[in-house]
Amino acid sequence: MNKIKTKKTAEELGVKKVFLESGIEVNPIYTAEDIENSSIKHEIPGQYPFTRGIHPSMYRNKPFTIRQYAGFGSPEETNERFQFLIKNGQTGLNVAFDLPTQCGLDSDDPRAFGEVGRVGMSIDTLEDFEIAFKNIDLDKITVSLTINGTAIIAIAMYIAMAEKNGYNISNLRGTAQNDILKEFIGRGTWIFPVDKSVKLVVDTIEYCAQHVPKYSPVSVCGYHIRESGANPIQEMAYAFCIAKAYSDGALSRGISIDDFASRLSFNFDIYGNLFEQVAKFRGGRRLWAKIIREEYGAKKESSSWLRMIAGGGGGGLTKEQPLNNIIRSSYYALISALSGTQTMALCSYDEAYTIPTEHSAEISLRTMQIMIHEMGICDTVDPLGGSYYVEALTDRFEKEIKEEMKTVEKWNGIINAVATGKIQESVSKQAYEREMGIQNGTVPKVGVNIFVREEESKEVEFHPYNQKAADKQIEKLKRIKASRNNELVKQKLETIRKDAIDDKNLMPSIIEAVKEYATVGEIVQVMKDVYGEFKEPIFF
């Protein structure tokens, strides 16, 4: 039989060339030929390498989890909110912390002035955790701690609080963000040098694998890396390199891959080209499964699952014509569902300029609910599976992410690439190019550089800063410092110092110290004495 070659490229068809943000050229036409050599033909959802989803029946069995973000100023307000949510049937909450807590400063530190309770809950001692979780059934509510630089202390406090309240920690569930490597690339709440920071993450993985096996100690964030300017290939590649760095650390302590890999999860970003994002997730999921099984030799099936939260990225939303963001977020939600996400969160349409109102938060929730209940998104697994275009692009993404990971190896690995600023330099250059593209119109953005209409500029709003609440937090800290056993606190802090010098896992000594109400700032200071502080390479 004579094979007639189909004209498929832009050149052959005489149309303009199209490139994705990742630099991949897209053909106007894809055919069966393009996936002739693809492994997809033999792949089934719920089976290795999980390109089509980590579970056999995916959303038909249970739709993705909806988890919206929220932040509250004081432990007292957080507790009120918890009680309210439980009464309304919610089972999970993300806790945001204020910047002093994230950077390891107590509320009375001069550098914390004006920041106490501003962007989240303020934590000085275990008492704050005890207040925040008072009368909360930790068996029923799963708590996600959005904290990185001082995550080891926050996790220690959570465990100490649970133990004090009589819970068996071997059944304790919950998650922490605890991805310090991405903090060096974007967001910036690092404290210690890069290698010591990674050591602390590994401490939490080791401790949890041994004592709190149902706790998920790390959520690796491609999200913030992408928001800092990385393209979709780099987002996945850097996140995988980071997850590998933590895994290598855990393995070097003699823990088996199957004891922790299934507790690692990922947090990814969605904005930009629909098909590019779907291929990113599907190709990434296949590659991650292969890495964990082939490179690390995992035996347990769930070890090689790429479990993820993927939602609408703030980077795609605009201050101009803000109602358009509802439409954008609907597409982001669709992308997330078509990509087989486990958990979804969307930004509110007004988040680019103001505090989301109850109304705008409700629209985000309804966006996801309409998709689940009206659009048939849960009926069949991986509905884009088998599309010539999506499969060809999925294969390409798997290959490109793998290549990009090799680039990081050329930079002597992710830890070195971050410590020397290599990655920061490359993503910030891309962020500039993208911003210039939007400002000069080569990157089209509706309402910003095309279909622009004169409109009143939207007023940016913040929660008013509550100085009284900050003063109360400082008074509480003073009272605790006056009433605790200071001699014992000193001893416990010295144990942390000794364990740090001896390069031991710090979780046990930090748990003991927080039980005596040692403060976040005191513990961080001891660690700084031993480890030193990160010296930021100045790159832009």
Add this chain to the structure above:
Amino acid sequence: MKVLLSKPGLDGHDVGVKVLAHGLIDAGFEVVYTGLRKTIEEIVDAAIKNKVDIIGMSILSGTHLVLAKKMNEVMQQKKLNIPWFVGGNIPAKDIEKLKQLGAHNAFPTGSKIADVVNYFNTIKVNV
């Protein structure tokens, strides 16, 4: 014309300030960047040491009024007359307050790089 770009306070969001750094360099400015989490004193010292003509502070956590007040105090203490700017998540109603606190101007999120460059160029004429 030399510009010091800085990140005062604890906020670590630095995409915007780095984008502006690239933009200013492309427009012919010399740029010194402090990196994250600097105190106002450290920023002013860096401005003196580097003999800059303009100081820019990037703040996204909502702490701009607290930090601008401190900036005003330190500039007066040191009897310095370097024009300084605030950029980031700045509500329109705070721009006037920032000016009263001594800021030359403020550029909220969404400002065009070209507008900042043009504004800095008018200062160049005045200097």
